[in-house]
Amino acid sequence: MILPIDISIVIVNYNVRDFLFRCIESIYANSGQRHIEIIVVDNHSVDGSVGALRQNFPEVLVIANEQNMGFGSANNQGISIARGKYTLILNPDTLLSENTLEVCFQYLEQHPQTGAIGAQMVDGAGKYLPESKRGLPTLWSSFCKMTGLYRLFPTSKSFNNYYLGHIRQDESADIEVLTGAFMFTQTTLLQQLGGFDDHFFMYGEDIDLSKRILDSGYKIHYLPAAKIVHFKGESTKKTSIKYHKSFYQAMSIYAEKHFQSKSTLFVPFLKVAIAIIGSIHYLKNLFLSLWKPLLGLIFGIFSYVGVQLLWGMIYFHDIGYYEPKNIVITSVLASLTIVTSVWFFGWYDQYAKRKYLNAGILVAAVIILMIYALLPTEFRNSRVVLFLGLVFTYFIFLGLRMMGQKWRNSTSESKKILFIANESRSRELFQIMSLDKHNEIIGTVSPDEKDLSSAYINHVGKLTEVIKTLKPNEVVFDAASMKMSKILELMSFPMTDIHYKIAGHRSQAIVGSKSSKNRGEIYSVESTYNLAKPLYLRLKRLVDIVFSLLLLPISIFVNKVSVKKLCQTIIGKTTLVAYHNLQAAHNLPALAPGIFTTQNIIGELIQGNFVDTDEKADICYAKYYHPVQDIKIVLSNLKKQ
DSSP states (O other): OOOOOSEEEEEEESSOHHHHHHHHHHHHHTOTTOOEEEEEEEOOOSSSHHHHHHHHOTTSEEEEOSSOOOHHHHHHHHHHHOOSSEEEEEOTTEEEOTTHHHHHHHHHHHOTTEEEEEEEEEOTTSOBOGGGSBOOOOHHHHHHHHHTGGGTSTTOTTTOTTTTTTSOTTOOEEESBOOTTEEEEEHHHHHHTTSSOTTOSSSSHHHHHHHHHHHTTOEEEEEEEEEEEEOOOOOOOTTSHHHHHHHHHHHHHHHHHHTTTTOTTHHHHHHHHHHHHHHHHHHHHHHHHHHHHHHHHHHHHHHHHHHHHHHHHHHSSOTTOSOHHHHHHHHHHHHHHHHHHHHHTTTTSTTOOHHHHHHHHHHHHHHHHHHHHHSOGGGOOOHHHHHHHHHHHHHHHHHHHHHHHHHHHHHOOOEEEEEESOHHHHHHHHHHHTTSTTEEEEEEEESSTTOOOTTOSEEGGGHHHHHHHHOOSEEEEETTTSOHHHHHHHHTSSOTTOEEEEEOSSSSEEEEOSSTTSOOEEEEOSOOOGGGSHHHHHHHHHHHHHHHHHHGGGGGGOTTOOHHHHHHHHTTSSEEEEOSOTTTOTTSOOOOOEEEEGGGGTTOEETTEEOOSHHHHHHHHHHSOOHHHHHHHHHHHHHTO
16 A cells, blocks of 8 residues: 655755755654655756765655756756645755654644745754745835845844844744745645746745745745754855846846836836845955955066066166066066966865976966967067066965965864764764864763763763863764754754754765855765866866867867767867766766766776776776876777777
8 A cells, every 4th residue: 555645855956965965864864754755856966966866865756957957947847746745845955853844744734724834944053044934025125135224123023024023033923935945835736836936047936936825825834843954055156147147137037027016116126236236245256266366466467577677687787678568568478377377277276285386387387488489579578587487476376375374274273073972973973074184073972861981071961061161163963863853952052153063874974064154064984086176177178178179180080089079078068088887977076978988997007996897997087087097098099990
């Protein structure tokens, strides 16, 4: 006998595999007696989410899109096949408490006129998220939200109606808008309304759906007894043009759809406000992401200007020997070349090494000499000037990095971490967290107040005293050792300097975030692959472009290399070398389909590993990738022609 499904849970995933796994674990751990189905719609993730999901959670229904369909459209794919009496729209960067699903289910059973329920959400630091309850946007509430006026009167119905500040955090009440991170709804109603509006790509669709639920005569309820953790695990880059364009379009679509006929002022005001505020945020975030290369460019220009003036004074006994125009052209071109080259080789990446700077400077020197040879005679300066400028810039870049590291070391402390887990799980967590040399494990607290063995420094009932005494920076809860409701209770303690992370049952990853404004953090014991690093991805892309251009003239004589394939590689649709089995390589960094495969390295010894199978070839290629490997594989295949 097939039992009816009580709850269908639809999750849209995009490149947040570890958060997704923890979310699914929390669902299964806290589903109680309810019969559930989980539907994951993957929006063409490149982090191996789909394959790993099918391997680790075969019972989950997976829809793998070939492109990013957007939040609303992807959810609609899941909603269309949902079989449960109720449907929960859930973000992958969330964790459920053990009674969350049950209290929502029971509430809708007892209140059939309620169409949807929202939960009380806290962030990774245990702080309440005000978007748990919201009002429909009006001209005034939007103005208060965008200008930050609501912060001055957080409990005012007039000034903070956007977040319904007059309703207490722990007060059960009817509201107007739910967040797309958690929407517990009647399936029939959701399907009758057609789910989310497909015109919204990434933002605003939850407000629009809430409005249509209310317009259909149903209520929306905020149920604080249903609690979840909502991390900031999304992968959207808020410095991108796409992000701001999507946000702007969403707000404009909503305003034109629901307010065009009611207010002649609302739509123009909203468009102007979003354009101004969005532009400010975009420029701010863009500057924050580019300030290091910009600083390097400025110092590089000053370095070359100084060298030219100094050389003119020492060698030619004339500080004004070089024309000002020539000084400017030489300084700007050389500095741009150096900054671009060291960026490409990873000097501005998070974990840069000196060898990245060395490689960048060396390549920059070659390019500068090539540019020098192409410049008209009147713009050429001494090669000595070019060399000295390069040397000065090199040491300036090193000095800037050393000062930055010294400043960071003086202003930041190593992380002091406290575990709350049973003894066996504590050893596993130690293995994961100790991978970071800046982590200092100060001990383990027993999750059971009755267990006072010598393996623990104390029990969870004394957690407040332990934290005050030992002063950890982070507390890691183990969801396999204790209930989520207890974790949420402990996270809500007023300890503002503590950051929390949560370890899962099956996945070897610990997830968390410092606040709702910080992106999610992940600790994992998974191996580090070169192909997961920006530097090696750029190098692989460079090999693809350069070799494809070189092979184009001879492609008519080579059977395996067509003009079409090479052109697709140049524009990034394919790559020269890919995994032998793209479907089987689900846990590896994603690659586009390749002209050649890793099968050529079978039988070789790579970093002490003898490659004897297709699977091992794919793993070694991803883990120890080097551009020389691609060149060898391509040349090897060409010789076979």
